[in-house]
Amino acid sequence: MSEAKTLEAVQEVAEAAEVAEVAEVAEVAEVAEVAEVAEVAEVAEVAEVAEVAEVAEVAEVAEVAEVAEVAEVAEVAEVAEVAEEESFKQMFEASLKEHPDVRRGEMIEGMIVGINADAVIMDVGAKNEGSIPLAEFAEAGLELPAVGEMISAMVESAGGTGGVTLSVLAARKRESWGAIEAAVESGEAIDAVITAEVKGGFRVNLNGLTAFMPRSEADTDMHVKSESLIGQPCKVAVLEARRRPENVVVSRKKPMAGQVEVQRAQFFAERAVGDKVTGEVRRMTDFGAFIGLDGVDALLHVSDISWRRIQKPSEMLSTGQRVTVEIVKLNAETGKVSVSMKALQSDPWENVAATYEVGMRLTGTVRRLLDFGAVVELEPGIEGMIHRSEMSWTRSDVKPAQVLSEGDVVDVAVLEVDADARRIRLSLKAVSDNPWQSWLADHSIGSHVTGKIKNITDFGFFVPVGADLDGLVHMENLSWEKHGSEALADYSKGQEVECVVLGVDVEKQRISLGIKQLSGDPFELFLENVKRGDSVNGKVFEMKPSGAVVELAENVHAFLSRREIPREHEELKEGSEIEAKVIEVNRKRRQVELSIRQQLRDEERDAMRNYSQQAAKDSTPSALALELQRKLLGKID
The missing domain is CATH 2.40.50.140 (Nucleic acid-binding proteins)
Known part of the structure; x- marks a missing residue:
């Protein structure tokens, strides 16, 4: 078999190894046994029969091949394995680009793609989305973003059934902690918003991080009202900051104090008594109002607010009102300033x-x-x-x-x-008619009035005679017959009586009434026919140690003193009939005084006069008669 055919067979074996596993190819290349070649033949079931024969032939050749040829085949396999690993790496990197890796605590930026009732949806890459709780935006002091807007958030959790959970509040807190720690090191103030009043102080929002501000650190003015601080942005100094457990304590007063001290020094350096200044009513008390003047709280006393007399500053002023005042007192050492509003007004x-x-x-x-x-x-x-x-x-x-x-x-x-x-x-009352004068004009002295007894006192009783007008019936004006207290006992509250007007004192506002005056005064009637020196007859009404009370007529009594009764006169007792001389009459006190001694003396004198006159008519008087005449009449011829 030619070398070209051998190489072709090796390439086919390599392709078959890719379908199986790279490790198996390595084993085939290393062992190079016939059985493994047979497995390759099975993988290539779709090959033609001729090719299978060739593979078998190649397998035979491989069995007898030299070690050098087998090594060459293994080297080719290794090259194929490296190519496969490089291809897998490229595919994994492409996958990472399509699905970015997000980790908990990481800050990411993305676009808002949707908003629902509970959350804001943000695109975190490769069509992957994360959710941000809707309530966090308000808590962090952020406005709700619009769809399409780019924002930053922190990853709270990634993966799992919940997907990616994001937080703008955590992101704000991370930023805040950086600012807080920087403020602690530098001592500079940071921005804050006072959100609520809590026990002992206030809750403060530091760009999404919650801090505590003691009440004593809220303001340089200890009287500042809590409601005026809630919701107000301000600068605060960090007094204490700790991440674990989370605890931040801040002070609004500290940065204010430095600023106020600068303003205060400038105020006392530039201002003088008599200057006109404008300030705001900071707070009010019962005795005045405090006006804020460039770092100084000046006292505007209630008496200096207006020429008009007022009881409380709140009658003319309100907290937060801007007022123009004049400085009337200025003391840089004590830091006290007094101002006046009425000093700017004419008296x-x-x-x-x-x-x-x-x-x-x-x-x-x-x-x-x-x-x-x-x-x-x-x-x-x-x-x-x-x-x-x-x-x-x-x-x-x-x-x-x-x-x-x-x-x-x-x-x-x-x-x-x-x-x-x-x-x-x-x-x-001076702009209305005097009711006493009006009543007197309608009720002359001596006229009669009728009314029911309003109330009884120890000295008489009062009878209503008009609107809010009462007349007094003194007990001495109740009866001619009875003494005052005795007569007063005959009357009771509510009893209707008829009275005579005795007098009206407009200046003293008094109306005098009488009841006994309805009938004639027996005393005056008696005195119409009797005068001092007249002889009267009477009956002893009452015996007293000092004398006797003698009834001269009905309801008319006179007094007979014991010294006016001769010793030789018979003893008097109640009911004794007497004849006496009237020696004293007092109409004002309604008193008549009697004397039996004077009565007897006058009777004796009259008898002697009569005797002398009668004797003169009869004859010349004897020596005895002349002597008697001289003694009795005081006449000497």
Whole structure:
């Protein structure tokens, strides 16, 4: 068999080895046994019969071939094996290009190809897709991307039934940790957003990473309100950062403090008392408001907000409001600044003396109610006081809240103006008719009124006589016959009575009534016919240690002092009939004083006079008669 044919047979054997395995070809080449050649023949079942014969012939030749020829065949087989390995390598590399290898923790960039209710779908190469949870974008502070947009994300997991899971939040956190660690080393502040208030402080978002900020580190102003910080972007300094376990503590106050200190120093260097400045109302208290002025919180006292008197700053100001003020106090050492709004306004009290006069009637607005009166605003910055005694004609101790309410528009009269003391006294009742005068005009002295007893006191009782008007019936004006307390016992609350108007004191606001005056006064009736020096007859009504009470007429009593009773006079007792002389009459006190001694003396004198006159008519008087006449009458002829 020729050498060419031998080579052709070897090539066919090599092709058959490719169909089987490279290892088997190597074994055929190495052992080169006839049995293996036979196997090759089986593989080549489709070969023609002639070719099989040739193969068998070749096999025979191979059995007798020299070792050199067999080696040559093995070398050719090795060449074929190397070619196959190179082809497999190229195919594997092409496969890697079609299916990129993604590993957990790797950062990749891809295009958004879809968005559903739960996730954002991103192309990660070779038509392979990864999903990003939809909620992560909001949590990381990112806007939701649009389809077709290129974004970066971190591989959370790859392979398995879940496919490729990506995370923009983890990517943001990785970036944040780099920024945080750099900030720790450099001491520089980083961007943050305060997201929520938690126990002891605030939750802060650091580009997708959650940090904690203690309340004491939130602001240089310890009174800052939490709600004003939530959602606000800011600069923070990193106080503490640890990856395992994850813990980041930040401070907003630290970077603020440095900036504020610079502004503060500049403020005190450039500003002076009297300067006009504009700032923002930072916070308010009951006594004033604090105005932020370039790193300095200035106090605007409530009394410096307006010439108009206000109780709280909130009546005219609100947090965040911009105001223009004048610096009135400045102390760089203590860092305290006081400002005023009303210093920029004209003083309304400068024209009060020329504008307001006593007796004027004005209209004002009730601004405040106090225990002792009401404050009425007459114009912005000008207020007057209505004392509670000037609120009602009929109720002198009325509570202001029972008559007025804050915000009421009222008519008032000016009672006093003191511009120096910044005081105006007003009256509410002075603009209405005096009910006492009006009542007196309709009820003259001596007229009769009827009413039910309103209440009874120790000294009498009150009877309503008009709207909020009461008249007093003193117990001494109840009865001619009975003493006050005794007569008062005959009356009860609610009893209807008829009274006589005895008097009206408009200034003191009093109406005096009487009941006994409905009938004639027996004392006055008695005195119409009796005067001092007259002799009267009476009956002892009551005996007292100092004398006797004598009834002269019905309901008319006189007093007989014991010294006016002669010793030789018979002893008096209740019911004794007497004749006495009226020696004293006191209409005001309604008293009559009697004397039996004077009565007897006058009777004796009259008897002597009568005797002397009668004797003179009969004859010349005797010596004894003349002596008696001299002694009794004091006459000497």
